[in-house]
Amino acid sequence: MQQRLQQVVEWLKEHHHDLAFIHSTENVFYLTGFYTNPHERLLGLFVFQEAEPLLVCPAMEVNQAKSSGWEYEVLGYEDHENPWDLIKASLHKRNMTTASKIAVEKELLSYARAEELFNLYPSASLESAEVKLNELRVVKEAHEIDVLRQAAELADYGVQVGVEALKEGVTEMDVLAKVEYELKRKGICEMSFSTMVLFGEKSGEPHGNPGLRTLKKGDFVLFDLGVVLNGYCSDITRTVVFGEVSDKQRDIYETVRKAQQAALDASKPGVRIGDLDVIARTIITEAGYGDYFPHRLGHGLGINVHEFPSMSKANNDVLKEGMAYTIEPGIYIPEIGGVRIEDDVVITKEGAITLTNYPKELQII
Numbered sequence: 233m234q235q236r237l238q239q240v241v242e243w244l245k246e247h248h249h250d251l252a253f254i255h256s257t258e259n260v261f262y263l264t265g266f267y268t269n270p271h272e273r274l275l276g277l278f279v280f281q282e283a284e285p286l287l288v289c290p291a292m293e294v295n296q297a298k299s300s301g302w303e304y305e306v307l308g309y310e311d312h313e314n315p316w317d318l319i320k321a322s323l324h325k326r327n328m329t330t331a332s333k334i335a336v337e338k339e340l341l342s343y344a345r346a347e348e349l350f351n352l353y354p355s356a357s358l359e360s361a362e363v364k365l366n367e368l369r370v371v372k373e374a375h376e377i378d379v380l381r382q383a384a385e386l387a388d389y390g391v392q393v394g395v396e397a398l399k400e401g402v403t404e405m406d407v408l409a410k411v412e413y414e415l416k417r418k419g420i421c422e423m424s425f426s427t428m429v430l431f432g433e434k435s436g437e438p439h440g441n442p443g444l445r446t447l448k449k450g451d452f453v454l455f456d457l458g459v460v461l462n463g464y465c466s467d468i469t470r471t472v473v474f475g476e477v478s479d480k481q482r483d484i485y486e487t488v489r490k491a492q493q494a495a496l497d498a499s500k501p502g503v504r505i506g507d508l509d510v511i512a513r514t515i516i517t518e519a520g521y522g523d524y525f526p527h528r529l530g531h532g533l534g535i536n537v538h539e540f541p542s543m544s545k546a547n548n549d550v551l552k553e554g555m556a557y558t559i560e561p562g563i564y565i566p567e568i569g570g571v572r573i574e575d576d577v578v579i580t581k582e583g584a585i586t587l588t589n590y591p592k593e594l595q596i597i
Contacts, residue, residue: 234303236263236368237285243364244281250331252279252361253349256340258535259365260287266300267463268293274315274345283326288315316348323352335361366540370532371554376464377578380533380556383466384576384587386459390415391470391590394429394455398474398597404429404442415459424458424465424537435471435569438527438562449475452569453597458537465537467558468588469574472595484521484563485594488571491515491561492592495529499577499584501553509545512561521563524570530558533576555579556587 240263244252254260254277261267263277270290278286284304289297291308298306307322309315323329331353336346338360346358372380390411397410408429415423430440431447435454447453451474458467471488473481491512498511509529516525530543533556541549543557560574576587 237279239368240279240364241281244279244335247333247335247359249333249335249359250281250356251328252335253277254279254337254361254365255345256337258539259337259369261463262365262369262535264297264300264302266297266302268296273311274309276315276319278319278323280326280328283328286319286322286326288319316351320352331356333357333359335359335364337361337365369534370540371552372534372556372578373554376534377554377556379462379464380466380576380578381587383459383461383464384468384589386415386418386420386461387457387466387468387576388588388590389418390427390457390459391455391468394453394457395470395472395595395597398447398453398472400447400449400475402447403444404431404434404447405444407447408442411455411457420459420461422460424460424467428454428456430454430570431474433567433569435571436564436566438564438570438572447474450478450481451475452481452571454570454572456572456574463535465533465535466576466588467533467537467574468576468590469560469562469572470590470592471571471573472597474597477594477596480568482594483519484565484568485571487516487519487521488561488563488573489592489594492559492573492575495559495561496575496577496584496586499551499559499579501551501579501581503551505541505543505547505549505551506545508559509543509547512559513545516561516563521565524563524565525561526564527562530560530574530577532557551579553579553581 273290276288288307291310294308393414394411397407432451435452454471456469495508495512528544532539556578562572564570577584
């Protein structure tokens with residue numbers, strides 16, 4: 233954590249920012265090791281060019297912050313207190329009475345909290361910290377990759393549980409509940425996002441909502457799930473067919489599988505990110521399904537389940553060793569259903585390694 237903080241300090245100096253105010257759960261965790269969701273309460277990290285950093289959190293979480301390994305001041309406040317009054321006093325102790333440029337998470341900062349910063353520093357301008365934070369977080373350290381691998385193994389297990397729960401007449405929510413129950417028995421408290429289990433024509437909705445639709449022979453079954461483990465996320469999608477498969481379903485499935493494998497094979501350091509999307513999209517388009525692939529190829533993965541970089545065809549950035557992301561092409565036909573195959577990927581010197589390893593051959597359950 234100390235090295236990460238020092239990189240932010242050096243960036244502040246280089247760009248003549250007086251301080252940074254970081255308040256998202258994910259970026260505070262990245263820079264401090266303290267992971268919490270304070271809900272509507274203020275969580276904040278102040279980083280300065282010279283003075284010691286300051287971590288602000290609700291009083292009831294101060295002990296957790298200190299036990300996370302944070303070595304500097306933790307400013308706790310009770311619910312009846314205005315934390316910004318306490319922050320002002322603490323800033324003044326650091327001789328931070330004036331500031332002209334403040335780095336913030338502009339995409340996340342609320343207007344109310346921006347006003348509080350302007351109350352402290354009326355003449356300051358707010359500058360974006362996202363570029364630097366994304367640059368730091370996009371290349372994973374060895375211990376981060378290890379946690380991502382463990383989270384991916386649990387995602388594999390979740391799909392296995394879901395597949396084993398399939399039987400005629402079961403509902404999407406029955407299967408979803410079984411998946412999450414068994415993952416909780418493994419110690420998982422939080423899913424990366426709302427688990428998806430979609431049957432039949434509902435699998436044709438890329439972000440469908442599970443409900444009481446019952447399973448029938450010939451249905452596609454789409455699982456999309458992930459877990460949060462030690463602050464890091466996994467994200468897997470697998471699609472199977474229940475009972476019997478049509479030639480059309482088989483063609484859709486094999487087209488997606490080929491597209492996904494081609495993007496995996498092309499994933500190497502120095503490759504333009506957008507080219508991966510183009511490679512997969514070309515295969516799907518040439519098979520006649522181009523109009524049924526409505527989303528980007530994937531997204532960055534780490535502390536957030538969706539983070540930098542976006543794996544879209546417009547992205548001109550190149551792959552770097554240590555990047556983690558998903559590859560998840562799909563075809564979605566409303567009257568038939570949909571297929572998506574998604575893996576969590578890390579770039580090495582040699583190419584891509586997949587962290588999720590549940591089988592991708594077409595399974596007829």
